[in-house]
Amino acid sequence: MTPLVEIHGLKKRYAPKNGAGEGNLAVKGISLSIQKGEIFSLLGPNGAGKTTTISIMSGLIAPTEGDVIIGGHSITKNAVAVKKLIGVVPQEIALYPELSARTNLEFFGRLQGLGGAALAKRCDEVLEFIGLRDRQRERIDTFSGGMKRRVNIGVGLLHKPTLVFMDEPTVGVDPQSRRSILDAVKALNQQGMTVLYTTHYMEEAEELSDRVGIMDHGELIALGKQIELIQQTGVKDAIILKLPSEHIEAAQTLLRALPVISNVEVDSDHSDKLHLLSDRGRQALPHVIRALDEANMIPTAIQISEPNLESVFLHLTGRALRD
Ligand SMILES: Nc1ncnc2c1ncn2[C@@H]1O[C@H](COP(=O)(O)OP(=O)(O)O)[C@@H](O)[C@H]1O
Ligand SMILES: [Mg+2]
Structure with missing residues (x-):
């Protein structure tokens, strides 16, 4: 056409x-x-x-x-x-x-x-x-x-x-x-x-x-x-979990072992937050919750952040669109 x-x-x-x-x-x-x-x-x-x-x-x-x-x-x-x-x-x-x-x-x-x-x-x-x-x-x-x-x-x-x-x-x-x-x-x-x-x-x-x-x-x-x-950017979904500080280390080890999760890092500003990377954040979330639940760890906050056009711009230019 x-x-x-x-x-x-x-x-x-x-x-x-x-x-x-x-x-x-x-x-x-x-x-x-x-x-x-x-x-x-x-x-x-x-x-x-x-x-x-x-x-x-x-x-x-x-x-x-x-x-x-x-x-x-x-x-x-x-x-x-x-x-x-x-x-x-x-x-x-x-x-x-x-x-x-x-x-x-x-x-x-x-x-x-x-x-x-x-x-x-x-x-x-x-x-x-x-x-x-x-x-x-x-x-x-x-x-x-x-x-x-x-x-x-x-x-x-x-x-x-x-x-x-x-x-x-x-x-x-x-x-x-x-x-x-x-x-x-x-x-x-x-x-x-x-x-x-x-x-x-x-x-x-x-x-x-x-x-x-x-x-x-x-x-x-x-x-x-x-x-x-x-x-095209290859930017993954992120799951951000807030947990009692005493559980962070154990949770990190536990979640790293999950096949649906590709990486787990402690937030650089908040020692009670974990950043999990996944190809499919929404599908991975139930696995994350189950694994934590089985270990008697209860997150106090959960957030999924999916890449968007802002991530595309950041990926291509190294700057935020808002700058
Ligand atoms: N009439 C003009 N004469 C000289 N430079 C201009 C003129 N209009 C826009 N520019 C410059 O051209 C560039 C693109 O501007 P513009 O097309 O208005 O961008 P946008 O609409 O995306 O904000 C900018 O650097 C702007 O300063
Ligand atoms: Mg304009």
Whole structure:
């Protein structure tokens, strides 16, 4: 199947400040494709090059090298055709603060070629979808961060795009708005929309994505389904047990002997905690409990920690995503 989006060797060098030096190579040669119907996340820390990539894909800035093909059209050669297919929700909120939510939607809808009854109907639908029908006549500058975000998203949906780009749509919103934005992304996808979502929040990429591309310093350092990426790191599940201090040594010996456990170490900061490594933490846990029980040792706390996208990032870069 031909992918909906193909990014080919994309590079972007920004013009140097004050004309001095080479300029920042913000995107260093990215290639990936996105299938129709996917939620694809670009995950990476601030400055990774996510917004630069989205801006090129939206036709806002030109690439230094490479191209993006969307629905068979090149963004560098036929941006008009691409723009009909895409809805863009920019990272920076782009609304008129002194106008109402509805007037903003009407304004941007007209820019996208909508008008008359069709525009009115579409504004009704979008306001309903973003949950702001009751507040549609109120000015944007009276809205919370989360409400502004939702209007920003609404603008990107007005012309019913095939594909929507959402660039960090949950930054600076309250938890409730974040929840409603993530649910909206899933609902759009269920209606058949393909979504390119960028975030520096590992949990969001984890919750939403069919596939993930991890970006760092302008490069795509990992690409695939979450489970594949996690397996590639070889990071094991950890079971962390808290035990009465007098049992730690005996428990360590006992648990090391279990075939389901590959390693047991005492926590470097807490002498009453053991870290057990296993290929399958959840399956190993009953064996661990049984062995301890038979030796009359009762853990006072148990925690399973499974590798996630954060572990993948740490494994590949040696840094935490949050740094
Ligand atoms: N207009 C610009 N001019 C020069 N450098 C820029 C510009 N926009 C972004 N950059 C730089 O490009 C790099 C990538 O930025 P960006 O694409 O915004 O990353 P992200 O969205 O992942 O946080 C950063 O080092 C940033 O400072
Ligand atoms: Mg950004």
